Structures are given as C-alpha cells and as structure tokens.
Amino acid sequence: MQKIVSIDGMMCNHCAGAVEKALTALEGVSRVAVNLEAKQAVVTCVDAVTEDCLRDAVTKAGYTVVAIR
Numbered sequence: 001m002q003k004i005v006s007i008d009g010m011m012c013n014h015c016a017g018a019v020e021k022a023l024t025a026l027e028g029v030s031r032v033a034v035n036l037e038a039k040q041a042v043v044t045c046v047d048a049v050t051e052d053c054l055r056d057a058v059t060k061a062g063y064t065v066v067a068i069r
Contacts, residue, residue, distance in 0.1 A: 001044070001045060001046070001047055002042055002043065002044050003042075003043045003045065003049075003051070003054065003068055003069070004041070004042055004043075004068070004069050005023075005042075005043060005054055005058065005065055005068050006039060006040045006065070006067040006068070006069075007019060007040060007041060007058055007065060008063065008064040008065075010036055010063060012036070013036065015036070015063070016034040017034075018062070018063075019032075019034050019041055019058060019063060020032045020034045022058060022060065022061035023043055023054065023057055026045070026053055026054070026057055027049075028046040028048050028049040029043055029044070029049060030044050030045060030046075032044075039066075041058075055068065
C-alpha cells in the first residue's frame, strides 16, 4: 500500500533526509521517497502502518503533517 504524506517545514535536502530517515525507521515501511519541491513523501508500507504512526514519526523529526492520503 502507498500513502502520500504532505509535509510542511521541509526547506532543504537535510530536511528531506531527516523525514526519510524517520519514516524508514518505522516497522512495516519498505520504501520512502521524499519530494522536497512537492513537500511530500510517498511511503510504501503494510496495512498495519497507521496514519498516526506516520504523523508521529514526521512530528518527532520536527516537521508538520498537513495531510495523508
């Protein structure tokens, strides 16, 4: 399953890397592709990964989740 996470606060490649690292560390996440220009991350994961888990990981990395679809 893929989820698109819209993220506010990413301004550079370091920011994108921090978000990618945080999301990749979650159990059940197999792939993360962060697009800095679009301010979003495409997360490939199992169904057990909840939106709250994704939101918490991004928030703990210091960024704000605007939407998850």
